[in-house]
Amino acid sequence: MTCERIEELLSAYLEGGLSPAEKELVQGHLAVCPDCASLLALLEKTEKALAGFPELEVSPGLRARLAAIPERKKKFSFSFDFVLKPSLQPVFAAGAVFMTLLSFYLFNPDKRNIDRAIDQKIHSGYSQVEKLYAKAGSFTDRLGDTAENVFVSVKNWKIFGGNEDNPDKI
Amino acid sequence: MLVNAYSKRVFNLAYQFAGSYQEAEDLTQDIFLKLYSALSKYDFEKNFTAWLLTMAKNHLIDTYRKTKWEKAHRDEFDEQVPATGADRGPESGLAEEADRKLVWEGLNSLAPETRMAVILRDIQDKSYEEVAEILGLPLGTVKSRINRGRLQLARILKEKQQGGLP
Numbered sequence: 520m521t522c523e524r525i526e527e528l529l530s531a532y533l534e535g536g537l538s539p540a541e542k543e544l545v546q547g548h549l550a551v552c553p554d555c556a557s558l559l560a561l562l563e564k565t566e567k568a569l570a571g572f573p574e575l576e577v578s579p580g581l582r583a584r585l586a587a588i589p590e591r592k593k594k595f596s597f598s599f600d601f602v603l604k605p606s607l608q609p610v611f612a613a614g615a616v617f618m619t620l621l622s623f624y625l626f627n628p629d630k631r632n633i634d635r636a637i638d639q640k641i642h643s644g645y646s647q648v649e650k651l652y653a654k655a656g657s658f659t660d661r662l663g664d665t666a667e668n669v670f671v672s673v674k675n676w677k678i679f680g681g682n683e684d685n686p687d688k689i
Numbered sequence: 690m691l692v693n694a695y696s697k698r699v700f701n702l703a704y705q706f707a708g709s710y711q712e713a714e715d716l717t718q719d720i721f722l723k724l725y726s727a728l729s730k731y732d733f734e735k736n737f738t739a740w741l742l743t744m745a746k747n748h749l750i751d752t753y754r755k756t757k758w759e760k761a762h763r764d765e766f767d768e769q770v771p772a773t774g775a776d777r778g779p780e781s782g783l784a785e786e787a788d789r790k791l792v793w794e795g796l797n798s799l800a801p802e803t804r805m806a807v808i809l810r811d812i813q814d815k816s817y818e819e820v821a822e823i824l825g826l827p828l829g830t831v832k833s834r835i836n837r838g839r840l841q842l843a844r845i846l847k848e849k850q851q852g853g854l855p
Contacts, residue, residue: 530836561843568792569811569842571785575704577696581714585692585721 522548525555529562691724695738698813699745705808706749708763708797716752720745742809742823750801763797766790788846795845799838806831807838 525548531537532545549556577585627633673679699720704713723744731740766789796804802824809820821831 526840527833527836530839531832557847558840558843561847562839564788565792565839565843565846566811567785568788568846569807570814571789572705572793572812574697574701575710577700577717578714581700581717582692582696584718585696586690588718588721588725 522552522555525549525552526558529555529559533559533563533566692721695741696721698738699741702742702745702808702813703749705796705812706753706801706805708793710764716749719752720748723748736822739819739822743825746805746823750805753801763794766793791846791849792842795842795849798845799841803834803838803841806834807842810835811839 525545528537528541528545532542537545549559624633696717700713700717703716704710707713707716724741727744799807806820806824809815809823810817817828817831821828824831
């Protein structure tokens, strides 16, 4: 077996992770290969050195900074949280439609004609409203007259003491 | 509280990977910022520690690729040690101490993925399965990567012991 193949097995050999056959193979090679035997010794030293690295404590300053992160995040996200509420989606949709129409109007090359058309629409709408208002006025007048006539006719019925034949004689 | 439970683990991982105390503090802060942003995406069926360490690993390696710390020197090994020196016990000999220094310096020579695998397995004492989960790699790949990293460190140790100290 080559040294390269043995090197691949050295960690597992140290950790006892080889099958008996592989273990025997490695031991046989180590007995005749001083380079691999030396490498194994160095590997043991390396692992021991790595395992001996001390665990450091977190400084109070860092601990305080880490503890402050959630509060900082809360403050930062406050102004944006409401934007993500699903209930506001129709408002954003309406806003988007409005902005689209507005940009269509503002950047249209035929803006003057659109202005004129809007003006005409507003004026015709206004005059229609005026007409409607006038009609409504005459309608209320007529309604008042009719109500008065009905009242007089009812008063002239005999059962109420009136004279049906001569309504002027009560 | 997340800070009490995980800050030491994340900080030590960052320190062992970057080799600089100041850099490790900044990196830990960045990792916790990411953690708080990503908490809503955490899948409760997953192992939280592995999930956090995967996030930490990704951040450390990404930052390494952007800044290339290997150009910078690692902190002197003794610089931060006195505070926890008692943990190593009285049997800690001078030769072992020297080996530790050389291996600490040698960590910067490893590729970031290999360095991370070796740190998780040999310094943080994770099982191969845990390392595979954190790195998101098959078990066989993790084992061979860790073996390769250890062999590289062993050769660096040999070179430096033979007087090849820079």
